[in-house]
Amino acid sequence: MPGSPPSSTPPARTARPAPTFPFSAVVGSEDLALALVLTTVSPEVGGVLVRGEKGTAKTTTVRALAAVLPEVAVVEGCRFGCDPAAPDPTCPDGPHDQDPATTRPARLVELPVGATEDRVIGSLDLRQALGSGEVVYSPGLLAAAHRGLLYVDEVNLLHDHLVDLLLDAAATGRSTVEREGVSIAHASRLVLVGTMNPEEGELRPQLLDRFGLTVEVAAPSEPALRAEVVRRRMAYDLDPESFAAAWSESETRLRHRLADAQARVAHVGLGDAELLLIAEVCAAFEVDGLRADLVTARAAVAHAAWHGRDRVTKADIRAAARLALPHRRRRNPFDAPGLDEELLDRLLGDDDPPIPDPPQDPPPSPGPDDSEGTGDAADPADAQAGDPPATPPGPGSADREDGPQGPADRQPEPPAAPEPSSTPDARDGDPTRGAVAVSVAAPGQAYRTRLFTARGVGTGTAGRRSRAVTSTGRTVGSTLPDGEHRPLHLSATVRAAAPHQATRGRTDGSRLRLVGTDLRHAVTEGRESNLVLLAVDASGSMAARKRMEAVKTAVLSLLLDAYQRRDKVGLVTFRGTEAVLALPPTSSVEVAARRLTDLPSGGRTPLAEGLLRAAETLRLERLRDPRRRPLLVVVTDGRATSGPDAVARSRQAAELLRATGVSALVVDCETGRMSLGLARDLAVRLGADHVRLGEVAAGSLVDAVRTERAALDPALRQTQGPRAA
Template sequence: MTLTNPPKVPRSGRFPFSAIVGMDGMGLALCLAAVGEHIGGVLVRGEKGTAKTTMVRGLAGLLGEIAVVPGCRFACDPASPDPACPDVERHLPQDGEVDRRPVPLVELPVGASEDRVAGSLHLDSLLARGQVTFEPGLLAAANRGVLYVDEVNLLPDHLVDGLLDAAATGRARVEREGVSVEHAARFVLVGTMNPEEGDLRPQLLDRFGLVADAAASRDPDTRVAVISRRLDFERDPEAFAARFADAEEALARRIARARAAVGSVESPREAWRKIARICAEFDVDGMRGDLVTARAAAAHAAWQGRDVLSDNDIRVAARLALPHRRRRNPFDTPESAAAELEEILRRVLGEEPPEPEPEPEPEPETDPDDGDPQPPPDKPTDPPPSDPGPEDAADPPEPPKGETSEPEPDPAPPQAPKEPPAGAGQAESRTERAGKPHRAQVFALDRVGQGVTGRRSRAVTTVGRQVRGVTPADPRGRGLAVTETIRAAAGAQADRGRGDGEPLRLQGSDLRRSLREGKEGNLVVFLVDASGSMGARRRMATVKTAVLSLLLDAYQRRDKVAVVTFARDRAQLLLPPTGSVELARARLDAAATGGRTPLAEGLTAAHDLIRRERAKDPMRRPLLVVLTDGRATHGPNALPRARAAAARIAGLGVGSVVLDCESPRGVRLRLAADLAAVLGARLMPLAEADVAAQSRPGAA
């Protein structure tokens, strides 16, 4: 991406990048990605309303214009056009004529199809002239610009993988339905996500060059500044843009200078050795982390106006390039990884300097009409994407330790289900932490569905292997099945009077769509008995471990999960439907046990949750996993009410599994089997949920 003519004011309607307050880390990551085009993009993780989208759009307004071959749909550079460009015939000399366009900002919606992203057949050309021609997609539109994916964690994995491949190689390749196309696709990839809505798989997370966390400031003065600037912008966007025009121009020049200088930054071999030590001690998989850290450190040196790599460049680059690459369990917290990285940086690089390194021309100018410090040509200060200061260098707090409970003797099993005395179990309420997750049984729905892309149950999906072509009347069809369409038309060409060399004569009845079968993600609802009958036998820790293992399986299969617990006199929605396994573990560990067993209330809560989620997301089929011994001891007619609630769930057509938590010793009441029969559920002893345990010698 060659930058020319930096703009003097932000693009119309966009909030100026330099006017954003309090997002220093994200601002630095975006600027470094713009400076070092081989870094591999930026992933921004943060809560809602932290100006993630505003900042990305503001960055695009700083990148000026690019020169383009006239008429080229792939934005080829006239100075070095792509010889493999599908529009290569348009690259003929045209008396030095070039087009100038703003650096493109392409926003990829979550619901985009593979054809829209990678490109597709040009249907008009195919149907009218019988010619197979390629229609460029969003990857082509983003060439030499910025490709922005909001909520990237909600994008199907196969699309994310394709985006990251293109970002890493600078090329996009399409091989399907008789089309073989390759074109340039160099862009700054920026993805944003809210971790509470689910994380990316580690394999995809590793493909992002840098990761920055965005969080709203808790300082009242900073929040007041955000409110003031946003309201000023909404009242008069043009006047607000003019107010920050000098800062925007200075920042655009700084990015352009750093891009020109990054290739000449000297990287001593000792600096590479330090980077290698940091990555090795941090247990980073593969070599991508080492390479990205080295590239980001060089970009930071160029950004700071230096021509030799320093320890501080390595420190800044490592903080952005490594925390998400550490080999970790999905339930580990980001805070623990950041704390360990800081300790390694201190050991390898020494203590951080007490003051940030000086930058060129540090004296700020003041706008008399505004009162805000205006940046000099080489130092934007709002936001100040520079080295973290001493406050940023402090270790993040250690994650809170969960409570542990004292061992409790295992009482003899009861001879019959008895309701405990009033108030029993209340004083004995306690928490049990889950143990180390094990390999869990894979539960899936029996029937083939038509849901969102995932890795659990069989379903007709938009991706996957093509089973056959179907007519447009079949609602399961997706996209155009070219081969099946041509095959349907081929036998009728003689009757339609088609001569040799003439285009294929097609009719509407020939059209076929692809019926594809793959795997879908489900809504897995865990209904967990947390009553005294579970805790008294020290079974709750085992139950939580089983739930944790099933949550890990759900995470790997791209499911949403929800956890409902029931104890004493009520049911509690412990975890609303989410894809965040870190949040799930934290809340599961904090769940207390004790009291009576309100099984009916728990089943009713699960029923209501499934109905609500089905209304919001009808394409995601639910799977209910009940962990209980089947007892119902709260309220009058406890067991009949529980059976009635189970029947209502069965009436929704929900697939269910009941994990029987009854102790295998003593008298077995087999109440969980009765519950499974009413639900129409698969019944399994809790111990069998651990696949590894079943393979051990002597396992029942």
């Protein structure tokens, strides 16, 4: 007001978010940086899957890439980010013939693991539908990520049907919505990037193949390089603004180089000879299908454009194959990804003569053989904030032709089977027993098992094993809102509101009048994932007559089944005088398979200790994840021979487990004509289902019934004899 003294309170300032860590300053992730650049240059490559342990800068590198992407031109006001030069003719906000254009930075859209299908692809706007009666489509994350990056952290923990939606959109460039009376299709050309920690579980091979490129990252082992990583991170945390400013020139050059590569990629030539060479490489590595050939060709074209070349060379094919083929060579879920680079070099032969880089404006950044621009931490001068490298360490170092193998390129050697050995075993305090033979049996080929489920209906995480009330599945009823995220049950909502229309003043022809208390959520029943805890008897009686080999094969098959059904698994083994938690509950069945392969057998049978260790493991896991129901699988012949009163203690342990209400299964490993029925007695005391070891396979019961019928009917036996043979 006039005459009022000036206010002494300064105006409030809006805090600016700290700049992201510069892409050019990332150290020790050359393959990751190259893969991200290639799929940015050509989104048709199909995205990148980044596998690596925790603390390897996966998320930092992905977020840094968004800052160097060139700005995009969009139609002003279009919720789907249409390109003014070529707008989507089916855009729900179109047509855009007369709409003005503007520019905005490329977006990085992050998809949380707990997202729903509605949030991903969009859905009907309920506020508009219930309020004004209009059918209005509310875009999802796929629309927001159009012409940008869609980042999924821990993609291996995302529901499979959501991963299918993402990969289909990344592969086709479009998203189609057919639900709730809405039929909409819009462009969704995006760069899909997923990161995962293999210790938390793997992606199914079918989904793994849908990612164009994959990279295995690990922390650098060189002390100087590790120190440089820490130095740069601490400098960034101390003053993000100054650190980003010191690398701004390098980021600008990288941004220009990306824009030039994106403009050049459509004009890069891929000759028939190079295309035939790609086909020979993919055939030699025995990859399934033709997606590997297509992705390798597209990545090779993008690599040539990134290096300013107008035609694909053998160096481009080598770089593309190293990123496109390793994860496609897996034959089963327990095979580690990898690539034999010696075979790749033999297939490609000598490299083509070097082609001089064409002149560009701005000029291309220095290559890896120059004195600068590599981001190498060996020279302390390169780490100075005032003199940052000219190019990021990743893409720049991709020029190497025969560089050292990275973590993703090493073909892991299979563990050698240990020779049978003799180790002393206390034998329950009887030293006169002497040494006990301990052997390690190798499992055979895994097979498809029967479906074993937990009893009742649970409420756990959506999966593929036991019945449960989950967020997906068939609708079985409705409920009042209870804080849980559930889909709307439209018909139940209308039925709840119908009796109150007269009191709410609704007249003939007017719209339905709803209030908040009318809302009903759908109750859907599907399948849940469980905790499958395997308690395996590894005593001497199990090692007799190659029984342990059959046991390991059955357990490996159960692990494969748990992998396919998205379960967590744990492994308890017992032999001698003790039981050991060989593998705490985890989603990584690969680790469980390795522990199983190396499992020795021999000694007496501490059955009570094995059951008690399983009970304690289940108790602790119930505290960590109370909604995930366990399924205990005890693999044993039922003998209890370790310690005084071994049989009585094992019966008490079984009854203790039964009192907890855990669903259990006893796999009876007893063989021979004279059966003692000890495992069956254990199943009764546990309240568990009982199956013989030979009945674990999916077709075993059908084969048994067919054999019995053939034995009873001579005519049937004659007709089925040739089929069985």
